[in-house]
Amino acid sequence: MVHIRSVIYALQDKGIVSTKVSIGQISGGTSSKVYLLEDKGNKMILKINDPEVIEQEVLFLNEYQSISNFPKVVYFDERFQFFMMEYVVGKMIDRHESKEIVLNQSYIFKDYHLAKDNRVGYVDTLYTNFHEFLKVNVLIDIDTIVNYAQIDEVFYMDKLDTMPLPNEHPKYVHGDFGYHNMLVNENKISVIDPTPMQNLILYELLFMYFSTPYDINVISLKSIYQLYIEYEEMTFDTFLFYAEVVCLLRIATCARHHIEEMPLYIEVFENIF
Numbered sequence: 369m370v371h372i373r374s375v376i377y378a379l380q381d382k383g384i385v386s387t388k389v390s391i392g393q394i395s396g397g398t399s400s401k402v403y404l405l406e407d408k409g410n411k412m413i414l415k416i417n418d419p420e421v422i423e424q425e426v427l428f429l430n431e432y433q434s435i436s437n438f439p440k441v442v443y444f445d446e447r448f449q450f451f452m453m454e455y456v457v458g459k460m461i462d463r464h465e466s467k468e469i470v471l472n473q474s475y476i477f478k479d480y481h482l483a484k485d486n487r488v489g490y491v492d493t494l495y496t497n498f499h500e501f502l503k504v505n506v507l508i509d510i511d512t513i514v515n516y517a518q519i520d521e522v523f524y525m526d527k528l529d530t531m532p533l534p535n536e537h538p539k540y541v542h543g544d545f546g547y548h549n550m551l552v553n554e555n556k557i558s559v560i561d562p563t564p565m566q567n568l569i570l571y572e573l574l575f576m577y578f579s580t581p582y583d584i585n586v587i588s589l590k591s592i593y594q595l596y597i598e599y600e601e602m603t604f605d606t607f608l609f610y611a612e613v614v615c616l617l618r619i620a621t622c623a624r625h626h627i628e629e630m631p632l633y634i635e636v637f638e639n640i641f
Contacts, residue, residue, distance in 0.1 A: 369416055370449040372403060384443055384452070400561075404455065411455035412442055423448040424491055428564040431540065437476055437558050438542075456558045458551030463580040467588045470547065473557050474573060474595055483538035483566035490543065491564050498538075498568055499528040502613050509620035516619055516630060517637055524613060531609075536600040538566045545572050546579025569599045570607075574614040581622075581632035586640060612641040 372391065379385045389407040391414075400417040415422065426444045433440060444451035461470070487494035488501040495501040503525055506513070510521050543565035551558045565571075577592050578584070593607050619633050 369401070369418060372401070372414075372416065375414065375416060375445075375450050378445070379443075379452075405452070413439070413453050413455055414450060415453070416450045419448040420492065422451055424564050425562055426451050428540070428542070428562045429453065431481065432479070435476055435479055437473065437556070438562070439558065439560060456551050456553075456560060458553035458556075458558055461547055461550040461552045461557065463547050464582045465547070465552075467577060467583040468591065470550070470557065470576060471573075471592060471595060473559075474576075476559075477539070477541075477569050477572060477599070480539040480541055480569070483540050485566075486538060488538050488567050488571075489565060491566060494566060497533055498571070499531075499533060501567070502610075502617075503528050505617055506613065509617060512620040512623050513616050516623065516634055517616065519616065524616075527609065528613075531606070534568060534570060534600060534602065534610075536568045536570060538568055539572075541565050541567050541569070541572045543567065543572075545576045547576075548579060570596055570602075570610060571614065574611055575618075577611075578615050578618040581629050581636055584636045584640070589640065608641070612637075615641065 372393075376385065376389065376391065380387060380389075385405060385407045389405055392404045392406075394402040394404055394413075399421065400415040403414040403416075405412045405414050415425070422444070426441055426448065429438055429441045432438050439453040439456050442452040442454060486497060488498045489495045495504060506521065506524055513519065514521070541564070542559060543563040544561060545559055549559055549561045551560065573592055573596055577589070589608070589611060590604070593604055596602065596607065615633070615637055619630070619637065622630050622633050
């Protein structure tokens with residue numbers, strides 16, 4: 369990973385920032401090194417990471433420059449060692465915030481582009497279809513999941529093997545569209561730090577819904593179902609099964625990053641599913 373000083377010198381050589389630019393490092397959940405640059409009264413964000421990570425983030429943000437909820441790329445290094453984007457004004461959304469407020473941002477998904485093929489997964493790890501993607505991820509996390517939830521993994525594998533695939537064609541999606549990546553400023557929510565995927569709107573919606581354990585109940589789940597059937601027809605029972613699988617995957621993520629919320633996720637899982 370390139371050093372911040374080398375990046376600043378390169379930006380100064382190109383006249384993108386001045387010699388008086390101020391630099392402050394920002395801590396956060398992202399794997400990138402993130403800096404706030406202030407230069408001549410302007411604020412910009414600089415991100416440094418491995419080239420394959422930077423390239424995918426830049427490609428995604430450039431693909432969706434027309435979506436105002438995503439930050440705009442200001443400059444990127446041709447070798448994808450770093451890039452600069454606009455500074456997004458706002459504060460991290462409260463994890464207790466109503467699901468309704470966040471779900472109101474789902475209009476963004478209508479602007480997602482179709483994926484290049486039917487495969488599903490992160491752009492560098494694609495599986496044959498949506499069910500294969502879910503099965504692999506459940507199997508990866510099964511040892512963690514069964515520590516907290518009493519489930520029969522064979523039931524999920526068999527059902528994913530036998531039930532029809534959703535008709536929805538995969539889209540080119542954010543991939544990490546959750547509360548942890550949302551900044552709110554007045555009534556606008558901005559979403560940062562994409563981890564691009566080819567996936568279904570179904571998954572993107574459910575990922576967002578389960579990204580916090582608060583305000584998860586049958587009523588709000590039916591609201592998200594009503595949103596989804598604007599994209600694709602699906603029975604509520606089928607939708608509920610996919611919600612159950614995504615909830616299990618979120619339990620595994622919770623064990624790694626937000627263990628203090630685990631009792632709430634387990635309560636949700638037991639009460640709804």
